[in-house]
Amino acid sequence: MEERETIVALATPPGVSALAVIRISGKQAKQIVKKSIKEKEKFEKEKERILGIYGIIDEKGEEIDKVTTIKYLAPKSYTGEEMVEIICHGGIFTINRIVEEIIKNGARCAEKGEFTKRAFLNKKIDIIEAEAINCLINSRNEKESRNALKKINGEHKKVIEKWKNEIIKIIAEVETEIEFGEEIEIENEKEQLKNLEEIEREIDKEIKKRERNQRIEDGIEIIIAGPVNAGKSTLFNKILGFERSITSKHEGTTRDTVSENVIFYGKQIKITDTAGIRKTNNEIEIEGIKRTKKEIEKGNIVIWVTSADEKMSDEERRELININRKIVVINKSDKEIKEKEKEADIGKIQNEYVKISLKEEKSEDVVIKKIKEEIEKILEQYEFTDVVQTKRQDLIIREIKSEIGKVKKHWETKEIASISLNKIIEYFEECLGKIDKEEIYNKVFETFCIGK
Numbered sequence: 001m002e003e004r005e006t007i008v009a010l011a012t013p014p015g016v017s018a019l020a021v022i023r024i025s026g027k028q029a030k031q032i033v034k035k036s037i038k039e040k041e042k043f044e045k046e047k048e049r050i051l052g053i054y055g056i057i058d059e060k061g062e063e064i065d066k067v068t069t070i071k072y073l074a075p076k077s078y079t080g081e082e083m084v085e086i087i088c089h090g091g092i093f094t095i096n097r098i099v100e101e102i103i104k105n106g107a108r109c110a111e112k113g114e115f116t117k118r119a120f121l122n123k124k125i126d127i128i129e130a131e132a133i134n135c136l137i138n139s140r141n142e143k144e145s146r147n148a149l150k151k152i153n154g155e156h157k158k159v160i161e162k163w164k165n166e167i168i169k170i171i172a173e174v175e176t177e178i179e180f181g182e183e184i185e186i187e188n189e190k191e192q193l194k195n196l197e198e199i200e201r202e203i204d205k206e207i208k209k210r211e212r213n214q215r216i217e218d219g220i221e222i223i224i225a226g227p228v229n230a231g232k233s234t235l236f237n238k239i240l241g242f243e244r245s246i247t248s249k250h251e252g253t254t255r256d257t258v259s260e261n262v263i264f265y266g267k268q269i270k271i272t273d274t275a276g277i278r279k280t281n282n283e284i285e286i287e288g289i290k291r292t293k294k295e296i297e298k299g300n301i302v303i304w305v306t307s308a309d310e311k312m313s314d315e316e317r318r319e320l321i322n323i324n325r326k327i328v329v330i331n332k333s334d335k336e337i338k339e340k341e342k343e344a345d346i347g348k349i350q351n352e353y354v355k356i357s358l359k360e361e362k363s364e365d366v367v368i369k370k371i372k373e374e375i376e377k378i379l380e381q382y383e384f385t386d387v388v389q390t391k392r393q394d395l396i397i398r399e400i401k402s403e404i405g406k407v408k409k410h411w412e413t414k415e416i417a418s419i420s421l422n423k424i425i426e427y428f429e430e431c432l433g434k435i436d437k438e439e440i441y442n443k444v445f446e447t448f449c450i451g452k
């Protein structure tokens with residue numbers, strides 16, 4: 001194995017904290033740290049995995065911090081190499097000085113994910129565990145972290161192995177048929193095809209789940225739409241807390257879509273104000289309304305703003321009926337002119353609606369509350385995938401699905417089917433990290449943070 005340089009990085013988040021952990025990994029880890037330890041002999045003699053308290057000194061012998069260290073001997077460490085972990089006090093200045101000393105002593109700064117990459121290269125973990133570790137670090141709630149842990153513990157690897165073994169059995173059968181031709185039992189062949197289709201179904205389920213999740217991951221989009229002059233832009237501005245869209249008493253003020261990002265539930269959510277819907281001959285407005293309809297189609301939640309003082313037009317009725325997830329807001333309740341009529345019309349399409357007057361202060365709060373409820377409902381739909389967890393795995397699984405399609409298509413010509421079946425095995429091996437594809441694996445570690 002090539003000799004790798006000794007690396008150092010802060011493993012805890014940068015910033016002020018009570019304590020911080022600095023990690024050093026590589027053949028020279030112990031010697032490099034020792035140079036900055038005041039009690040060199042004690043450090044040298046200390047057993048592995050035992051905590052020791054030491055002074056860290058600079059080259060002039062001046063003490064920088066009082067720290068705790070733990071030594072790990074290869075291969076019994078996270079990276080599989082010699083390692084030292086220094087638990088120091090969490091001030092930015094102190095941390096930087098210690099890291100600088102370690103670098104002066106001969107280590108270099110670790111790259112993103114380099115510790116985990118070394119663990120992978122030293123076969124301490126496989127690529128799927130490495131990816132799951134990254135997911136665990138980046139998980140934002142209990143559900144996500146529990147799911148990542150399950151993957152670190154190898155639960156989904158078992159599923160991939162199971163699929164792979166099934167395919168191996170099918171290959172054995174197909175190759176026997178290639179060799180012995182017609183003598184093969186028809187029943188057996190049917191059974192194999194059935195198994196293949198079962199794997200295809202399971203893979204398909206995973207892909208669909210991931211697609212659904214992706215829509216949530218990509219960000220929820222809220223569209224504010226409705227008839228002209230209903231107060232859409234006024235509501236948009238009030239939700240944002242600043243005057244983003246122009247509002248006026250003239251109908252058709254907003255001509256184009258206007259978007260901004262807000263944070264709800266720690267997620268970035270795009271909110272878009274649109275051109276009001278009405279019959280018009282104005283070319284620009286027609287284009288604006290076309291855009292509104294496109295936005296309505298792709299939005300996850302539509303806030304339909306309508307005015308209490310206007311009758312419902314056929315155009316409005318048609319649009320409203322076709323929207324799935326919507327929050328209906330009857331605005332301008334201060335005007336009260338046609339309010340009852342409007343409520344009756346809306347009531348025919350949607351049981352629940354809110355009635356507000358945007359002239360009143362904080363009237364947008366009730367709409368924001370509704371938005372949060374809808375977002376919660378969307379987030380509840382987030383289903384964890386059992387197997388596919390990262391983009392890399394997703395791409396491989398899609399390739400496998402496509403190859404299964406080819407196997408089915410050429411089932412009668414076993415020589416061709418066999419080629420695709422063997423490709424599927426290769427893809428499974430790649431997914432499990434058993435095939436040497438350095439570039440691809442490097443990409444995995446690039447998404448990690450430094451110190452991991």
Ligand SMILES: Nc1nc2c(ncn2[C@@H]2O[C@H](COP(=O)(O)OP(=O)(O)OP(=O)(O)O)[C@@H](O)[C@H]2O)c(=O)[nH]1
Pocket residue numbers: 227228229230231232233234235246247248249250251252253254255274275276277331332333334335356357358359360
């Ligand atoms: N009386 C009353 N006026 C309101 C209320 N909400 C908004 N307005 C006024 O209604 C007019 C239209 O408001 P906008 O927010 O521009 O309406 P819009 O739906 O964006 O209109 P378009 O962009 O033309 O489709 C403005 O003059 C607002 O000040 C309300 O609750 N009551």
Ligand SMILES: [Mg+2]
Pocket residue numbers: 232233234245246247253254274276
């Ligand atoms: Mg507007």
